Each structure stands twice: as structure tokens, then as C-alpha cells.
Amino acid sequence: MPSTYRMNPCAAAAVGSHACTQCDIRKDSMCSALNEEELQQVESLVTHINLPPGDILFDEGDHRGFAYNVSSGVMRLCKLLPDGRRQVTGFLYPGDHLGLSAHDSYSYGAEAVTDVHLCRFRVNELEGLFEELPNLALRLFSMANDELAAAQEQILLLGRKNPREKVISFLLSLSARNVDRDLPPSPLDLPMRRTDIADFLGLTVETVSRTFSRLKEDGIIELPSADRVILKDHELLEELADES
Amino acid sequence: MPSTYRMNPCAAAAVGSHACTQCDIRKDSMCSALNEEELQQVESLVTHINLPPGDILFDEGDHRGFAYNVSSGVMRLCKLLPDGRRQVTGFLYPGDHLGLSAHDSYSYGAEAVTDVHLCRFRVNELEGLFEELPNLALRLFSMANDELAAAQEQILLLGRKNPREKVISFLLSLSARNVDRDLPPSPLDLPMRRTDIADFLGLTVETVSRTFSRLKEDGIIELPSADRVILKDHELLEELADES
């Protein structure tokens, strides 16, 4: 099969990284709750999915057959109103989980922002492990509680912050994520489009763009390119996130 | 002790209802996951709390020493910005749980809207039961997932709905709660103040009040008193909740 010779090195590397024992985001994921033996059990249930940017993993309302761990890349979760208005309820990064809930259909759509690699489980198989691996269930419970706290923070942002505070809070949350992953707090990558940011913050694209420009004018951030931000004064930003 | 003769019937009834086996909201709470024997185990950890309207159960940032089940009454969860802006992140009804999270301090404040009765647990004691009573942990996990879905729905509301749609969605969620508790979908009780509703929906009191008045003018609702709403056309309201 000559075609295999044409497989590019990146794809080959991606295949290599599928071994759970060598997963470099294991500590950030639900799998951190598992020992080597338990990890094998989980691995036996998993299949792997790759998505190019813009691809839809599932739509709101689809039958909830699978749950996923984000292994690499960034995803967005979206909810839509009948007339087309969109709300991005969150961005998912490596280690994040999606698909577990109490209902039999997804309550949001999931789409790839970048190239994405996902570990896929059948919902019933994953849930079937809870009895045998209580630590897995407790880990997912803990992750759900973290998500809930983040959602409440987002509710505060959407309900009570002005556009400038919203954008700054968003940048700071990305910065905090960098630090969690042992990266410097700045510069930041913005893999998502301005529209995604707007739909995440409850604003329009124009307002997001204007707010970025204004922050740049004020010397609080630098924008070497549209998808890269340098925070000039982290402490000042922390203050401005709550009252500007 | 003559004073006991003066105990009013309601208070006596309340005391009587503290027995977990006779708890009438057990099916709505985390305790639905327990059999009679397990219920006793949980009951041995519980103490009971009563709060009058307006009382603070705990503030955002307080040490997370206790978790609670709402047994009767309504509570509100609040987050504050340094300059005093307030966001009500949710209202809690009988059966709802509060206080479990991954962090050692509360991420929101909790206050009584009405007279409230709560079952109180020490966090470490409750969490200590998870190993022995996996069904309890799974039940709380499921409840957390429901809360998460509700939070995402609220994020959609706050980010993308206009005041009219927000108020209608709020009324419909109360109506749905009525139905869950085997009550008719209308009339609705509004035990909370207009300010609470405003801070829940990301509006001002004036806008909430005006929106109610407008819905009344339009004949879509009736307001026999400020804390009581009759829904005149449920189907129409369902439509208007998403696009008005």
C-alpha cells in the first residue's frame, strides 16, 4: 500500500500520542483519578476522533450517545435561539470533558475551533465504570463542580459587567489557564474568532473589536496580531476586570 | 414548663417534619438515592437550621465548613462586585442542595428569601460518606449536572435575550417548577423581591417592573398582587420566551 508512505509525520505523531499511558494531559483530565491498571480499563473503551476547524462534533438536541475528553485543540460549546442568536457557553481546552449530563440529549452544540483531537466513549460504557471505579465518578463530580463555579462566574460577567470588564475578564481567564498549564501568563493565544468571543461575552463583534482597540490605545495590552495578546500590566487588569 | 403550651402548631409541625423518614421533599433531594438504612446514617450527621427572611446563611469567600439541603422556603445565591453590583446566580427551592464544590471557600453568598428550613452537614462528614454510599455521590453528581445545564440556560438568557424574553423565561421556569412539584402551572408565587429578579436577570428593578406592567397591558399575564402571577396563554409565552 504505497499510500501509507505518504502519511505525514504529524499524523504519525498524533497516532503515537493516543496511548493513555503517554497522554501528556492526563493530569488535567478525568484520567488523573486512575492508576495504571484502571487506565487500561478506560483505554479499552476509547476511540479517537480528529476534527478540522469549524467541524461540528454534535448539535444541541442530538442523542447523547458519546462523551468526550478533549486531548488537543480548542472547542466551543454553543446554544442557539430559534432566530439564530447564538451564545457560546464555554471554550474547552485539553483535559476538559464534555457529554456527561443527566439527560439523553445534548443541551448544547459542540464545534471545533482549531484542529481538535478527542477521546470518545460510549456514554453507557463510561457510566458503567462508575460502580467499579468510584474515583472516576468522584473526579468527574469534582470537575462538574469546577465547571459550575466557572458558569456562575460567567453569569456574573454577563449580568453585571460592562464590555470593557467583560473583555478584560476573558483575557485574564486565558492568562490563568496559561499559568495552570505551566506557561507564562502572557502572551495569550486567541484561537477563536472575534465572533466567538462576542457570542461568549454577550456582545457584538464590533463592540469586542472596539474594546480591544481601546485597550491597546490605553497601553494596557498589545496586539501583535489579531490572535495574539500581550498583557502589559497584569495587576491593573485585575482591578479593571471588576470595576472600570 | 408552661411555655411549651404556647408553642404554635406550625412550629410543632416543623419539628415533626425533621424526621428524615417523613421528609416530604426527600424525593426531590439527594436523599432520594438512599434506602431506609442509609437514610439513618445520613440523619445521624444532620443538624437543623431555621432562617427568617433576609438572613445570611454564609457569605462568598467564607470557609466552606457546611453543606445544606433546603427543606422548606426559598433562598437566593448572590455574587458581588467590589463596587456593590450584585448578581443573583440562582434561587434554591426545597430539595435543592448547596455547599458542595471543589474549593475550601464558598464561591457565592447564600441568603434566605422567605422563612427557610435547612438540613446542615459538615462538609467532611458528608464527603466521607461517598465511599460507603456511592449512590449518594452519584445522585449529587447528577444534581450538579442538572445545575450545570440550568446555568448554561441562564448564560444564554443573560447573553442574548432582551428584557421581555428574560422575564417570560423566568416566569416559565417557575411554572415548570410548579409542575415538577405537582402544582398547576399557574398561578405563580414570586416570593422574591423585584430587586432579586432584576439581579437574577441582569436588569434593573425599573425595567423588571415596566416589563411586568407591559405584559399585563398586553393581556399575557395577570398580576393580582406584586407577588402573584397568572399566566394567561402558556403557549404564546413559550414562543415569546425565545423570540419577541
Place this chain on the structure above:
DNA sequence: CGAACGTTTGACGGGAATCAAGATAGGTGG
């Protein structure tokens, strides 16, 4: 009855959405 609080209504202004156009970047094919 009167004070305090909560709700409603009115007048007005500011800020974000809308509408419109220009600038920039990324990708394609000649």
C-alpha cells in the same frame, strides 16, 4: 395614623447595537 419599604411610572441621556464601509490577512490560481 404615619413611617419605612417596596413597587410602579415618568423623563431623560448614554452606551452598545445596528448599519455601512474600509483595512488586513490568508488562500488560490494564474
Place this chain on the structure above:
DNA sequence: CCACCTATCTTGATTCCCGTCAAACGTTCG
């Protein structure tokens, strides 16, 4: 390699909705 095309981002002008400020009304409780 460059010209072109398209998608995205940015900037500008205008509109209008909701927040702000102010006052009246209603209700509860001492």
C-alpha cells in the same frame, strides 16, 4: 511570485433601548 478573492477584523455614523434619576403610589407594621 504576484494578483485576486474572500473572510475576518476594524473603524465610523446613527439609532434606540435600557439604565439612571426622580417622584408618586401602595402595602405592611409598629
